[in-house]
Amino acid sequence: MFAMxxxxxxxxxxxxxxxxxxxxxxxxxxxxxxxxxxxxxxxPIANGRAYLYQMANNLVLxxxxxxxxxxxxxxxxxxxxxxxxxxAAGEVYTVDTAPRPDQAISExxxxxxxxxxxxxxxxxxxxxxxxxxxxxxxxxxxxxxMGITRSAVEKHIALAMKHLRRRLLHCGPATxxxxxxxxx
Amino acid sequence: MGSASKExxxxxxxxxxxxxxxxxxxxxxxxxxxxxxxxxQAPGHRQIYNDVALLDQRLATHRVALQQRYxxxxxxxxxxxxxxxxxxxxxxxxxxxLGWQQMPFLGPAxxxxxxxxxxxxxxxxxxxxxxxxxxxxxxxxxxHQDLLELTGSAYFDVPHDPGRALTIRAxxxxxxxxxxxxxxxxxxxxMKVAVGDGELIVDLPGNPDGMRVTAGxxxxxxxxxxxxxxxxxxxxxxxxxxxGRLVLRGEPLSLVVAQIGxxxxxxxxxxxxxxxxxxxxxxxxxxxxxxxxxxADIMGLAVRPQGDGVQLVAVGAAH
Numbered sequence: 170m171f172a173m174x175x176x177x178x179x180x181x182x183x184x185x186x187x188x189x190x191x192x193x194x195x196x197x198x199x200x201x202x203x204x205x206x207x208x209x210x211x212x213p214i215a216n217g218r219a220y221l222y223q224m225a226n227n228l229v230l231x232x233x234x235x236x237x238x239x240x241x242x243x244x245x246x247x248x249x250x251x252x253x254x255x256x257a258a259g260e261v262y263t264v265d266t267a268p269r270p271d272q273a274i275s276e277x278x279x280x281x282x283x284x285x286x287x288x289x290x291x292x293x294x295x296x297x298x299x300x301x302x303x304x305x306x307x308x309x310x311x312x313x314x315m316g317i318t319r320s321a322v323e324k325h326i327a328l329a330m331k332h333l334r335r336r337l338l339h340c341g342p343a344t345x346x347x348x349x350x351x352x353x
Numbered sequence: 354m355g356s357a358s359k360e361x362x363x364x365x366x367x368x369x370x371x372x373x374x375x376x377x378x379x380x381x382x383x384x385x386x387x388x389x390x391x392x393x394q395a396p397g398h399r400q401i402y403n404d405v406a407l408l409d410q411r412l413a414t415h416r417v418a419l420q421q422r423y424x425x426x427x428x429x430x431x432x433x434x435x436x437x438x439x440x441x442x443x444x445x446x447x448x449x450x451l452g453w454q455q456m457p458f459l460g461p462a463x464x465x466x467x468x469x470x471x472x473x474x475x476x477x478x479x480x481x482x483x484x485x486x487x488x489x490x491x492x493x494x495x496x497h498q499d500l501l502e503l504t505g506s507a508y509f510d511v512p513h514d515p516g517r518a519l520t521i522r523a524x525x526x527x528x529x530x531x532x533x534x535x536x537x538x539x540x541x542x543x544m545k546v547a548v549g550d551g552e553l554i555v556d557l558p559g560n561p562d563g564m565r566v567t568a569g570x571x572x573x574x575x576x577x578x579x580x581x582x583x584x585x586x587x588x589x590x591x592x593x594x595x596x597g598r599l600v601l602r603g604e605p606l607s608l609v610v611a612q613i614g615x616x617x618x619x620x621x622x623x624x625x626x627x628x629x630x631x632x633x634x635x636x637x638x639x640x641x642x643x644x645x646x647x648x649a650d651i652m653g654l655a656v657r658p659q660g661d662g663v664q665l666v667a668v669g670a671a672h
Contacts, residue, residue, distance in 0.1 A: 184385060187392035188399060208653050222385040223633060226378060233403045234410070280415045284422060299423040302412055305570065305583040320361075327365035330372065334404050337411075 170206050173217040181225055188229050198228050237338075286336045290329050297322050298329035371401040375409060380585055381602060381633065417557065417574075417581040420564070464493040468505075470618065472595065479517065484508040484595060488615035505615050506538040508592035513551060526574060527556040529563070536592050540611040542579075545604070547571035549591030557581060575608055599636045605629050609648065610665060617644040620662030627654070627667050 174181075181202070185195035202225050287295060293315070300311045301322075312322045361369070374391060377383040392398050412419065466475055468485040475483040475491065477498045485491050489505025503523040511519060513532030521528040523539020533551035538544060546555055546566055554563040555572055557579070564581065566572045569588050574581045590600040599616070601609055607628040614621040616638040634651060636644060645663050649656045654665045 180386070180389075184389045184392075187389050190399075205653055208650055219381065219383075219385070220634070222383075223378075223381070227633075230403070230406055234407055237407070276414070279411060280418055283411060283415055283419065287419070287423070295423075299419070302409070303416060303419045303423060305585070323369055324361060324365070326372075327361060327368050330368045330405070330408075331365065333408060334368075334401075337408060338404050 170217060173221060174203065174206055177218055177221055181221060184222065185225055185229070188226065194232075198225060198232070201228055282337060286333050289336065290332055294325040294329040294332070297325035298333075301326055367395075367398065367401055368405070371398065371405045374402060375405045376585075378406075379409075379603065380587065382587070413582045413584075414580060416583065417579055420557075420581070464498075466491045466493070479512065479514070481509065481511040481519075483510075484592070486594060486615055488618065503537055503539050505540070506536065506594065506612065508534075508536045508595060510534050524574070528553055529556065530554040534591065535566075536594075538608075538612055540608075542577055543573075543575045543608050543611060545571060545573050545608060545612075547586060547591045549588045571602075573604060573608060575605055594638060597637060597639050599638050601636070602633050603631045604633075606632060606652070606665065610645075613638075613644045613648060614662070617641050619645075620660070621645050622659060622662060622664045624664060624666040627665070 178199070182195060182199055185198050186192055189195045189198060202221070205224065205228075287299070290298060296315060297311055300306045300314060301308065306314065308319050308322050308326075311326075312319045315322070370391065374383070374388055378388070392402070466473060466485055467490050468487050470487055472487055473485040475485060475493075477483070477493070479498070483491065484507060486506035486508075489503065489507060491504075491507060492502040494500040494502075497517070499517060499519045501519070501521045503521055509521075509531070511531050511533055518529070519531050521531070521537055523537050524544030525542055526539070526544045528537060528546060531551075531553045534549040535551070535553060536545075536547050536549075538546075544555075546553065548566050548568050548570055550568050552565060552567040554565050555574070556563045557574070564572060564583070566583070569585055570583060571586045571590075572581060572583050584603070586602055590602070593600045594616075599612065601612075605628065606623045609632050610621040610623045613636065618641055621644075630652070632648070632652060636647060638644065640647070645656050645665065648654075649665050652665070653668060655668050656663050657666055658664075
């Protein structure tokens with residue numbers, strides 16, 4: 170695996186530079202990849218090159234997810250009240266009630282966010298998006314189901330993705346959200 | 354008039370391209386040099402790809418709930434009717450099931466098959482062929498040998514016959530309307546179905562239509578409440594374990610350890626805190642005793658003994 174790594178190091182670094190925010194981060198990820206490889210005992214791995222790239226890509230995605238969670242957590246934290254606890258001797262502690270990063274958004278909240286965002290899509294875009302991304306149908310199948318052309322399907326899906334991106338991934342801190350949504 | 358509005362804007366084209374790249378990366382079929390070039394084309398591509406991939410991870414986590422919510426938009430105004438129908442169906446199902454259990458004279462004796470260290474070939478009367486993976490059990494019941502119960506993993510080659518009501522219960526779920534080449538894995542509260550040829554339906558709680566799985570796709574169902582994930586896979590993956598390769602694509606560790614436990618011959622579990630981490634890769638199942646260790650190495654985890662088996666834990670978790 171190390172031979173593989175040496176062989177593809179330059180190409181991997183080039184990939185990572187394109188894949189991350191700045192060259193320093195690309196070097197970081199490459200370093201992390203190397204450390205991970207050290208922990209792997211020589212074992213049977215088919216297609217080592219693809220394996221290295223896949224691992225590098227996953228590392229970048231994990232970092233990005235963590236970064237976003239942290240941002241979301243920090244934004245939430247600003248609005249979090251501190252609970253004040255009184256000790257036995259009368260001393261006062263402040264207790265950080267902010268959730269841990271991995272709990273920043275509960276699963277139920279996350280699902281509700283997704284549902285709200287999907288519900289806010291234009292009807293046809295929502296239909297195309299749900300058939301494609303939630304039910305796993307290909308563009309051609311979606312086109313047949315909806316009785317429209319493939320390019321119309323693409324248009325709907327792109328539109329849906331654009332809305333969801335804006336709504337779910339780039340909403341600013343503490344955007345007041347009115348929720349006139351249906352129940353359940 | 355419509356054609357102009359159907360034309361994709363620049364940013365929509367980029368979004369679709371990002372979705373395309375994400376799909377091939379997820380399937381393990383990506384041309385990495387091509388992907389690199391695309392990322393280099395514009396600084397914004399990286400961010401759009403991240404957005405698409407992370408959004409898809411979120412969708413995958415909640416797919417069952419979303420599928421139920423957006424399954425059938427038309428009749429949703431009569432939601433309570435569906436609940437009633439579902440309750441009635443459950444009641445009817447239970448009645449039939451209990452009735453069947455208590456009337457053994459309806460069918461011949463149950464056949465139980467068990468594969469020990471090696472896999473085992475089973476031929477049914479109708480010409481179906483089943484290869485039972487090591488450490489797996491199959492129960493065959495019914496007059497027409499059409500009620501199967503699987504614990505572990507098996508590969509099925511079932512001639513398509515619309516008149517036949519073959520069902521397979523695995524991991525607490527039911528597979529029906531079956532044809533033709535596919536594999537099933539079932540363990541406690543978890544199942545995986547991968548279809549190489551043809552298609553089948555998996556019944557999901559609360560979804561009267563069930564979920565159709567077609568050739569070149571796999572369905573994972575894990576956890577309580579259940580979370581289902583549907584994804585495309587190369588058809589060659591299906592049943593690859595027969596030639597010694599266990600191909601896993603983005604499967605949660607809880608499901609991965611349940612599968613390798615079959616081949617390793619010992620019980621393999623995973624610490625709950627990391628059970629939902631994903632693994633993609635190919636494991637050689639010939640090296641039985643090393644399987645858990647290999648997996649731990651690749652994932653940067655540690656192995657510790659637990660009961661009569663082993664457990665994968667985060668490094669540093671056992672302080």
